[in-house]
Amino acid sequence: DIEDALVAGLIxxxxxxxxxxxxxxxxxxxxxxxxLSDLIKYYNDFPDKIGLSEEKHSALVxxxxxxxxxxxxxxxxNKYEKQATISMKHLFDKLLEDLEKTNRLTEKRDLLPDATxxxxxxKFIKKINYTENDSNExxxxxxxxxxxxxxVIKCLKEIFIPKNIT
Numbered sequence: 706d707i708e709d710a711l712v713a714g715l716i717x718x719x720x721x722x723x724x725x726x727x728x729x730x731x732x733x734x735x736x737x738x739x740x741l742s743d744l745i746k747y748y749n750d751f752p753d754k755i756g757l758s759e760e761k762h763s764a765l766v767x768x769x770x771x772x773x774x775x776x777x778x779x780x781x782x783n784k785y786e787k788q789a790t791i792s793m794k795h796l797f798d799k800l801l802e803d804l805e806k807t808n809r810l811t812e813k814r815d816l817l818p819d820a821t822x823x824x825x826x827x828k829f830i831k832k833i834n835y836t837e838n839d840s841n842e843x844x845x846x847x848x849x850x851x852x853x854x855x856x857v858i859k860c861l862k863e864i865f866i867p868k869n870i871t
Contacts (some may be wrong), residue, residue, distance in 0.1 A: 728764040804841045820863035
């Protein structure tokens with residue numbers, strides 16, 4: 706989220722507290738690498754536990770607080786909250802409706818818009834190995850939960866915006 710906020714101009718690099726950058730890194734790759742390395746080291750030191758060192762845990766908590774206060778809860782972001790909520794609801798409802806009318810994408814695919822998201826969703830269903838007892842709502846919720854912001858936008862465009870004929 707920090708990298709997205711930087712690109713969007715919501716924050717500047719020097720807005721990120723220097724103690725967080727010093728401990729965790731200043732981009733997603735460095736932060737993930739630092740946290741995974743610490744998680745592995747912590748497990749090697751305490752095989753009966755999974756966790757982070759106090760230093761990395763404290764820095765992560767500060768980073769989360771920074772994200773909420775300086776990114777998620779800003780006026781610039783909140784003005785799009787209603788639009789994002791409506792878009793996600795439409796995407797959820799459409800994917801759920803389409804799963805139900807195509808028997809989880811195994812029949813009548815010709816009824817659906819020409820969108821690659823359905824191929825990805827079908828692979829997701831097979832990979833997770835959902836059973837008949839798992840609700841379609843759970844499947845769609847899990848699928849959407851794993852999407853990036855950009856992929857959500859791509860899916861919305863594919864499903865709801867007609868393609869040019871030319």
